[in-house]
Amino acid sequence: MPKEKRKNRPSNKIWKLYKIEGSDVKSTHETCPKCGQGVFMAKHKNRLSCGKCGYTVFAGK
Numbered sequence: 001m002p003k004e005k006r007k008n009r010p011s012n013k014i015w016k017l018y019k020i021e022g023s024d025v026k027s028t029h030e031t032c033p034k035c036g037q038g039v040f041m042a043k044h045k046n047r048l049s050c051g052k053c054g055y056t057v058f059a060g061k
């Protein structure tokens with residue numbers, strides 16, 4: 001595969017997933033520990049999953 005130029009710029013959509021509280025920016029979604037910041041886990045009934053790498057976390061509650 002040829003190397004692709006990647007712009008590591010989050011889209012505007014992503015900002016909807018953050019809450020700004022005072023000087024802190026808090027994410028309202030879990031981020032994927034594998035993909036890092038900017039990749040959010042999709043919420044399911046009993047689990048969170050990453051659409052990018054497929055990483056899944058089951059809620060233990």
Ligand SMILES: [Zn+2]
Nearest residue numbers: 032035050053
């Ligand atoms: Zn991921």
